[in-house]
Amino acid sequence: MKLNVSAQLDYNISSASTLILNIQALRTQEQKILHEEFIVSESDVKIDELTSVGGENRMMRLAVPKACKLRVNYKATVDTSYQINNYRKLTEEPISKLDPEILPYLNPSRYCQSDKLYRLAAHMFGDIDSPFAQVIALTNWINTNILYLSGSTNSQTSAFDTVTEQAGVCRDFAHLGIALCRALTIPARYFTGYAYKLKPADFHACFEAYLGDNWVLFDATGLAPLNGMVKIATGRDAADAPVSSLFGNVRGTGRLISCELAEDDFKPYYYFGNKFEGLSYL
Amino acid sequence: MKLNVSAQLDYNISSASTLILNIQALRTQEQKILHEEFIVSESDVKIDELTSVGGENRMMRLAVPKACKLRVNYKATVDTSYQINNYRKLTEEPISKLDPEILPYLNPSRYCQSDKLYRLAAHMFGDIDSPFAQVIALTNWINTNILYLSGSTNSQTSAFDTVTEQAGVCRDFAHLGIALCRALTIPARYFTGYAYKLKPADFHACFEAYLGDNWVLFDATGLAPLNGMVKIATGRDAADAPVSSLFGNVRGTGRLISCELAEDDFKPYYYFGNKFEGLSYL
Amino acid sequence: MKLNVSAQLDYNISSASTLILNIQALRTQEQKILHEEFIVSESDVKIDELTSVGGENRMMRLAVPKACKLRVNYKATVDTSYQINNYRKLTEEPISKLDPEILPYLNPSRYCQSDKLYRLAAHMFGDIDSPFAQVIALTNWINTNILYLSGSTNSQTSAFDTVTEQAGVCRDFAHLGIALCRALTIPARYFTGYAYKLKPADFHACFEAYLGDNWVLFDATGLAPLNGMVKIATGRDAADAPVSSLFGNVRGTGRLISCELAEDDFKPYYYFGNKFEGLSYL
Amino acid sequence: MKLNVSAQLDYNISSASTLILNIQALRTQEQKILHEEFIVSESDVKIDELTSVGGENRMMRLAVPKACKLRVNYKATVDTSYQINNYRKLTEEPISKLDPEILPYLNPSRYCQSDKLYRLAAHMFGDIDSPFAQVIALTNWINTNILYLSGSTNSQTSAFDTVTEQAGVCRDFAHLGIALCRALTIPARYFTGYAYKLKPADFHACFEAYLGDNWVLFDATGLAPLNGMVKIATGRDAADAPVSSLFGNVRGTGRLISCELAEDDFKPYYYFGNKFEGLSYL
Structure with a gap:
């Protein structure tokens, strides 16, 4: 089943900080990422993709060098199966x-x-x-x-x-x-x-x-x-398995999540x- | 440095039970097991050696089929290094x-x-x-x-x-x-x-x-x-990292631990x- | 209904201390103390009978001037009614x-x-x-x-x-x-x-x-x-409403409580x- | 020292309820109430003045017979001394x-x-x-x-x-x-x-x-x-000593407290x- 998911996260960052976000759809044999984008609003943020021990989770580590208002946008189209x-x-x-x-x-x-x-x-x-x-x-x-x-x-x-x-x-x-x-x-x-x-x-x-x-x-x-x-x-x-781990002077200021069907057919179970x-x- | 370690654990088991013991010295590049024995007092206990995720711990799983008094004896000579x-x-x-x-x-x-x-x-x-x-x-x-x-x-x-x-x-x-x-x-x-x-x-x-x-x-x-x-x-x-995990009608009734130098020279640090x-x- | 009650409390006292004991049968309109004794083993203990606010509880305050083994014996015959x-x-x-x-x-x-x-x-x-x-x-x-x-x-x-x-x-x-x-x-x-x-x-x-x-x-x-x-x-x-409040270097070392009928007839309710x-x- | 105090408390009451408010200045030998008023916005509220055991606190019990928005206004001029x-x-x-x-x-x-x-x-x-x-x-x-x-x-x-x-x-x-x-x-x-x-x-x-x-x-x-x-x-x-105890379907919706000097001279201590x-x- 195809779904479009998105997350928009806003942060107020007062000094150099690190954020570890765990918001990306997992890639598994049966959950395929058809399309994916991960965008941050500041160009000087260093981004690192990490995989947890055992490979079960995907994490993005964002090293933010200085104070800013940071917006993170994640979008993906995912084909799930169960x-x-x-x-x-x-x-x-x-x-x-x-x-x-x-x-x-x-x-x-x-x-x-x-x-x-x-x-x-x-x-x-x-x-x-x-x-x-x-x-x-x-x-x-x-x-x-x-x-x-x-x-x-x-x-x-x-x-x-x-x-x-x-x-x-x-x-x-x-x-x-x-x-x-x-x-x-x-x-x-x-x-x-x-x-x-x-x-x-x-x-x-x-x-x-x-x-x-x-x-x-x-x-x-x-x-x-x-x-x-x-x-x-x-x-x-x-x-x-926290959605976000914040290290430094960081404060979440808002989030907007969505999850919509990318196809017509759905019988709730x-x-x-x-x-x-x-x-x-x- | 060489050390002799031992653990004697006694259990009172009232019905079929499983014990997972984490009492063996870890094998690492720098901690070598020169000699080791793991003995249980009952012959019908099924023993399984497990390794935890990441390989960091060694565990013995003991499936005990029926009520008994169980004694576990572990002895090892270990060469450690730090x-x-x-x-x-x-x-x-x-x-x-x-x-x-x-x-x-x-x-x-x-x-x-x-x-x-x-x-x-x-x-x-x-x-x-x-x-x-x-x-x-x-x-x-x-x-x-x-x-x-x-x-x-x-x-x-x-x-x-x-x-x-x-x-x-x-x-x-x-x-x-x-x-x-x-x-x-x-x-x-x-x-x-x-x-x-x-x-x-x-x-x-x-x-x-x-x-x-x-x-x-x-x-x-x-x-x-x-x-x-x-x-x-x-x-x-x-x-x-528990020493023992007990599943079933099991009760620990005693233990005897020792750790002795197998060589002369030791400067406490x-x-x-x-x-x-x-x-x-x- | 008449009952004989007793409490024997032992304490190990290492230095001057105060004990407040709340072990005496309450005197109320319907609970009559027919006979009562409260004895401590050391003669230099200063004893003070206190009544709590509202008059609901009786307390004995024992000022013990020095280290000793203290035994407290309380006995009473009480006529209760409900x-x-x-x-x-x-x-x-x-x-x-x-x-x-x-x-x-x-x-x-x-x-x-x-x-x-x-x-x-x-x-x-x-x-x-x-x-x-x-x-x-x-x-x-x-x-x-x-x-x-x-x-x-x-x-x-x-x-x-x-x-x-x-x-x-x-x-x-x-x-x-x-x-x-x-x-x-x-x-x-x-x-x-x-x-x-x-x-x-x-x-x-x-x-x-x-x-x-x-x-x-x-x-x-x-x-x-x-x-x-x-x-x-x-x-x-x-x-x-604690049985005992201990202030100082005091340790309870034993107690012996009893409660017996002082008459024959009793139908448990x-x-x-x-x-x-x-x-x-x- | 003379002070004017006031409290305005608002409640949303969904069905018959009881409120016990402890907001009145205490009357003591040294704290004199020069003037005091306690007003509720609904005329059918039954008001009861209670005194706690030992006399230390004053409480107003309000029996509210039916759903309403209730406002309580308390004002007092108090002469304190310490x-x-x-x-x-x-x-x-x-x-x-x-x-x-x-x-x-x-x-x-x-x-x-x-x-x-x-x-x-x-x-x-x-x-x-x-x-x-x-x-x-x-x-x-x-x-x-x-x-x-x-x-x-x-x-x-x-x-x-x-x-x-x-x-x-x-x-x-x-x-x-x-x-x-x-x-x-x-x-x-x-x-x-x-x-x-x-x-x-x-x-x-x-x-x-x-x-x-x-x-x-x-x-x-x-x-x-x-x-x-x-x-x-x-x-x-x-x-x-809670300011308010609410029994029933009551929800506090706001409060406004004040405490002002009723005279000129004040040296903060x-x-x-x-x-x-x-x-x-x-």
């Missing part, structure tokens, strides 16, 4: 067979303190016998119990807060989903991307659970169809929990 | 030149919430102009202000707690050192190892700061000479802050 | 009619951060239309979901931790009950006492909710009959949630 | 002589977790031998190290956060001051009032430490002269730490 698998017969993946590169996604992380949620997760979801059904159940629980409320949280809010305070934004919904999965011994990671039909338009955050050798996408906010995403990055949580289907981007 | 560099002329590494694989060690992590310590770190150490001297200063501050007190903390204690509560064990000292470094934009990571002369003998935890293209070792506890360590693992924090020397294991 | 009321017809007490001295028990306190539990409490218990049934429901929820586990918590553990970590001791059960009540706009306070049939024998902590002009007793641990208590103190939480009866000590 | 004492010779008040009604101000409270700050307070201020000088020193430390930053904190921020995050508003400065005092075994309480020359004009929060039988006022923000305050309330912390003088309102 698969939908049936997990009805999936049983719990024994830890003893898990690939070592998956194991870190069982560990607690900055915003996903799964080590504090074991008993709670076991009480609420431990009796469900299929891991897929556990993730669907916890996603639904988050969707039902956590209030989506702009401005209710900040960059320090973690899953341990959200499980009790019960309000947050997409990032908080994702962190709680990840933490509950890991507490149930299901590997899970953070996913950022562009999302078709997300309102108001912005970067989106979801999570992926590792089920039956696939990273299956879940969105506890339910705010956008799962099949209208363009993947930017994955990581352990938002600390690991959501989970409803009555089927055992899961969607994966590759 | 270098001592002078950092007097080191200036701050610009973020714009940092290798992408180092960048994640600037992010906050489960036990090292550097995002909450920016102002405090800047107040206390921001005016020191050399990054090496900053790390020496913060290490000394931890050593002076945090009380080493067995049992005062638990597996959920983080740098954010320790900076105020001012008591902890080696793991807590390391987490606080890491968090303060990252808050000062100095990459830092967790280091576990065997430590000669550590009393009482146990696994030890320290931290490494990335200075002048080296990972330089710091030990805020001051409990063991820096040049008597055998490196086991590094990671973002204890969540990333510590930092005193009056020189600009730093020690690195490679 | 009433059982029916709250079936109770509707929510409008805040606009609440007595000003009750209002502080709606505020969050050190261990009962009700301000963080509003949404959670509303989700779980907000639809129950009777305040009595709400308190019964939350008490049952705590009893079912929180594991009673000695040593799992410490003196800093609060309701905000317990609601997620789901383990604790009687003090933690009481704090969570109080926090949930307050989050539902039901005044609630901490209750300490001696408890007949509590195993192992110790001081006990419960909570009282203000319903229909009475302070009604609830015990989320279910570890002792509600009608076998001897009230020592009430307060906002354990910070406000618990809540089961199918009746609308609540028990109050006056 | 004393300035010298504390050079003050030595630590032994706990063994403290009045029982002062003791609760040594306990940790919702926003002042002094139990977590013992070691830190002892390290930083424990060697100062006069309690007055300790409070001056900690007030100066807060003033120097904590950044006054509107919007940096919220109603859940506590002293435990602020000591590390080092940013906040007057309420946070006061909470940290209180927590540090209590950690040093100096009773301390929260103080709210009107403050002459505070910019921008608003309610102000400071703290009082109990020194030499007086409650001495300290303002770690340094934003207003200590002798230009009109006391509204005191309490353990902001949970205990601040602490500078070089004298041992402290100011008390009675």
Whole structure:
């Protein structure tokens, strides 16, 4: 499916600074970049394209030599593809067979303190016998119990807060989903991307659970169809896959994100929990 | 330098379980394993040797099929080597030149919430102009202000707690050192190892700061000479490099660690802050 | 009902110190002290009997002039009395009619951060239309979901931790009950006492909710009959009604508590949630 | 000294609600209300004047029967008076002589977790031998190290956060001051009032430490002269002395506060730490 995505980011920079932006669509076997441009408003900015360890994320490092107002424009046309698998017969993946590169996604992380949620997760979801059904159940629980409320949280809010305070934004919904999965011994990671039909338009955050050798996408906010995403990055949580890391006297002053279909045909796909289907981007 | 290390770990296992142990000395160009044995007391345990992403850690995965008392014995003779560099002329590494694989060690992590310590770190150490001297200063501050007190903390204690509560064990000292470094934009990571002369003998935890293209070792506890360590693992924090991860009905019931010189000559090496020397294991 | 209670407390005192002990049975219109003795092992300890503001608690202040091993022995025979009321017809007490001295028990306190539990409490218990049934429901929820586990918590553990970590001791059960009540706009306070049939024998902590002009007793641990208590103190939480406050170089080294019937007849009384009866000590 | 104070508070009320406002100048022997008016914009609001336990605070309870926009106007002319004492010779008040009604101000409270700050307070201020000088020193430390930053904190921020995050508003400065005092075994309480020359004009929060039988006022923000305050309330912390407590569907939509001299003569009084003088309102 073809999508046009764009991000316009404005920064007020008071002295020499470095920005690391993680806003480009990921290049994978199944997510093809048909066209892409990355433009900065100042000619003396040194730009460096980086790839994270394991190759999973693309980052642009901008060395800005002096004070300025900087505008970054990113545009891309992306051809995405995903698969939908049936997990009805999936049983719990024994830890003893898990690939070592998956194991870190069982560990607690900055915003996903799964080590504090074991008993709670076991009480609420431990009796469900299929891991897929556990993730669907916890996603639904988050969707039902956590209030989506702009401005209710900040960059320090973690899953341990959200499980009790019960309000947050997409990032908080994702962190709680990840933490509950890991507490149930299901590997899970953070996913950022562009999302078709997300309102108001912005970067989106979801999570992926590792089920039956696939990273299956879940969105506890339910705010956008799962099949209208363009993947930017994955990581352990938002600390690991931030849209921007700012070093120096830099202040974000605005952003404008869009994600539109570049073709006509689109059937929105959501989970409803009555089927055992899961969607994966590759 | 040659050292003999050993670890004897006892577990009470109530049903089929998996243990992932990270207790073996790391094999690196400069740390050579002259002899090594890893023995488990039960013959039906399936053992798998894993290597973490990036190759930095060695892990043994033990699939235990049924209830038992399990004893794990590890012994090794290791030839370590380190270098001592002078950092007097080191200036701050610009973020714009940092290798992408180092960048994640600037992010906050489960036990090292550097995002909450920016102002405090800047107040206390921001005016020191050399990054090496900053790390020496913060290490000394931890050593002076945090009380080493067995049992005062638990597996959920983080740098954010320790900076105020001012008591902890080696793991807590390391987490606080890491968090303060990252808050000062100095990459830092967790280091576990065997430590000669550590009393009482146990696994030890320290931290490494990335200075002048080296990972330089710091030990805020001051409990063991820096040049008597055998490196086991590094990671973002204890969540990333745990000695053991237990899945199932497993309970640790005891451990016995040792680290002894296998040769005569040893001059203990510590930092005193009056020189600009730093020690690195490679 | 007549009960014999006793407490023997041992302290290791390294230099001049002050202890404030709140272990004496409260004197109220309905709780009569038939006999009482309070003995300390050192003759040079200056003892002061204090009454807290509002007269609700009795405290002994012990000024210990020098290092010693101090033993405190308290014994009393108490005649308690309680009433059982029916709250079936109770509707929510409008805040606009609440007595000003009750209002502080709606505020969050050190261990009962009700301000963080509003949404959670509303989700779980907000639809129950009777305040009595709400308190019964939350008490049952705590009893079912929180594991009673000695040593799992410490003196800093609060309701905000317990609601997620789901383990604790009687003090933690009481704090969570109080926090949930307050989050539902039901005044609630901490209750300490001696408890007949509590195993192992110790001081006990419960909570009282203000319903229909009475302070009604609830015990989320279910570890002792509600009608076998001897009230020592009430307060906002354990910070406000601690058994002991130690100033100086003092360390508790042991304690021995007992609470026995001084007469034959006793029918244990618990809540089961199918009746609308609540028990109050006056 | 005569001051004119006023507060205009606007609320959007969506259904029957109760508000408890604590905005009136306190009546004490030394703070005389020369003139006072309290007006609400809706005639069907039932108003109740309450006095808190111990008589220390005045509260207006407003029962609003139906949805409306409510404006509350309070105006008063107040004649305040204070004393300035010298504390050079003050030595630590032994706990063994403290009045029982002062003791609760040594306990940790919702926003002042002094139990977590013992070691830190002892390290930083424990060697100062006069309690007055300790409070001056900690007030100066807060003033120097904590950044006054509107919007940096919220109603859940506590002293435990602020000591590390080092940013906040007057309420946070006061909470940290209180927590540090209590950690040093100096009773301390929260103080709210009107403050002459505070910019921008608003309610102000400071703290009082109990020194030499007086409650001495300290303002770690340094934003207003200590002798230009009109006391509204005191309490353990902001949970205990909130300006407003809202029950029901109520939302504050604006407020306008003023505090002006009603006479010509005013010499601003601040602490500078070089004298041992402290100011008390009675």
